Amino acid sequence: MSQTKPMNALTLGSLILGLLALGVGAFLAFTAPPDANQGHVYRIIFLHVPSAWVGLVALFIAVAYSVLYLATSKPHYDRVATAVIEVALLFLSLTLLSGMLWGRPTWGVYWTWEPRLTTFAILLVVYIGYFVVRSAIEDPELRAKASAAISILGAVNVPITYMSVKWWRSIHQTQTFDPTTGRSNFDPAMLPALLVNILAFSILFVAFVRVRSLLAEREAVRQEMSPQAG
Amino acid sequence: MTLLTRIFWLALRDLTLELRGRTGLLAAVFFLFTMLLILGLALGPNQDDLRKAAPGVLWVALAFAGSLLAGRAFGLEVEDNTLDDLLLVPGSREWLYYGKLLFQLLLLLIVGGALLFLTAGLFYLPLSALPGILVTLVLGSIGYASVSTFYAGMLARLRGREALLPLVLFPVVVPVVLASVKATASLVEGLPLGEVFNWWQLLLVFDVIYVTLCGLLFPYVLEG
Incomplete structure (x- = not known):
């Protein structure tokens, strides 16, 4: 029987650091100069x-863990992959929600069926499906295999969603940083706020995933001790 | 026997069995026919309305029929206990996937061809768009079959696989079906070929990625 681990320093540290960075990010976000066209609305x-x-990016990390699981069949990798996707889904929902709130004042509508929004919605459906599948399969090994496959195949949509604003004529503005040209479409005065917020979100992401995997591990240990209780 | 001939023989054997048994194909085509009649009745009888609905109808019907047919990929192997014999063939197991994929693709194309014929008649598809739709049908079917064969193999021995298969299948094939719908819709509307070409390109990218990835992953997820 494996021993349950307590929350370690790295998890706690990243949680605290992430929250601090988020505070700094929020301060910078509200003190950055207003946009020439959009005024204060752009701050979203x-x-x-x-x-x-x-x-x-998290979805690609999930792919790495899914591949590791298929190669080694260690339940740990399956748990981490699921934790990563769960947290990623949280962030992606936040993206969708903030995008809709931003779309209303700038485009006049909350939702429109244009390429970026459509591909993004498909992406969300794929990963919501991931959890539907997980809840439907009882055998842990088969569940892990089936969900690993969804995670790997589903990630195909990530670059398509990302590039959709370039490939099709889209109402959505183009990427903030364009990797194909290496150019930034962002005002240098607003850049620090964006970078600090990206950093804060990344650290928080690591913290959330670590907490979630720890919980999943404890659940697995409990299930092992009393299979009926699960 | 080289791998390629092995793949062809497997597909040929399955297709022969399917054509002799007929249950799977007949069920799928009859289901489609019923569906088209219901949708035609619900959306018609205005010609323009029907033509506008046709791409969606075509691909929704094919997606459902495909999920019916997906179970056929490994259904007979499990019923007749022949899957173990196939697994005993020495060497790696990718060929098994590609053989079954070819079989599923041919099934989908047979059903899709019948479906296209019926939809064109019942929903007033313009004749000039048909060659383009046929290309879309082939590209879309490859993408669909690649995923459905993969999951059919993974769930082959599971009880209740008929219920589970569509569930795992649909999230992953949604992009393929949507791209196919958009390509078909652009063709029916008579948009310039450049517009359609973008969607074909996307479909082709999906096909290449799915077929390669599923083939690579298949040996890992197959049981036994």
Whole structure:
């Protein structure tokens, strides 16, 4: 029987550091100069872009853990992959919500069926499906395999969602940083606020995933001790 | 026997069994026919309305029929206890996936062809769009079959797989079905070929990625 581990220094540290960075990020976000066209409304970008970035990058991290699981069949990797996707889904929902709140004053609507929004909605559906599948399969090994496959195949949508604003004519503005040209479409005066917020979200992401995997591990240990209780 | 001939023989054997048994194909085509009649009745009889609905109808019907057919990929193997014999063939197991994929693709194309014929008649599809739709059908079917075969293999021995298969299948094939719908819709509206080409490109990218990834992952998820 494995021993339950207490929350370690790294988890606690990243949680505290993340919250501190979030505070600094919020301060910078509210003191950055207003946008020439949008005024103060644009400030939602400091929530929208970091959560999108962290959420999308997280899906690739989940792919790495899913591949590790398929290669080694260690339940630990399955638990971490699920934790990563769970937290990623949280950030992606935040992206969607902040995007809708931003869309209303700038485009006049909360939602429109244009490429970026549509591909993003598909992405969310795929990963919500991930959890539906997990809840439907009882055998832990098969559950881990099936969900690993969804995680790997689903990540195909990430670059498509990301590039959709370039590939199709879209109402959504283009990427803040364009990796194909290495150019930034962002005013240098507003840049520190964005970068600090991205950093804060990344640290918080690590903290959340660590807490979630710890919980999952404890659940697994309890299940092992009394299979009927689960 | 080289791997390629092995793949062809497996697909040929399954197709022969399917055509002789007929239950799977007949069920799928009959289901589609019923569905088209219901949708035609609900959305018609205005010609323009029907034509506008046709791409959605075509792909929703094919997606449902595909989930019916997906179980056929490994259904007979499990019923007849022949899956173990296949697994005993020495060497790596990717060929098994590609053989089954070819079989599923041919099934989907047969059903899709019948479906296209019926939809074109019942929903007034313009004749000039048909060659383009046929290309979309092939590209979309490859993407669909690649995922459905993969999951059918993974769940082959599981009880209650018929209920579970659509559940795991749909989240992953949604992008393929949507791209196919958009390509078909652009064709029916008579948009310039450049517009359609973007969607074909996307479908092709999906196909290549899914077929490669599923083939690579298949040996890991197959039981036994």
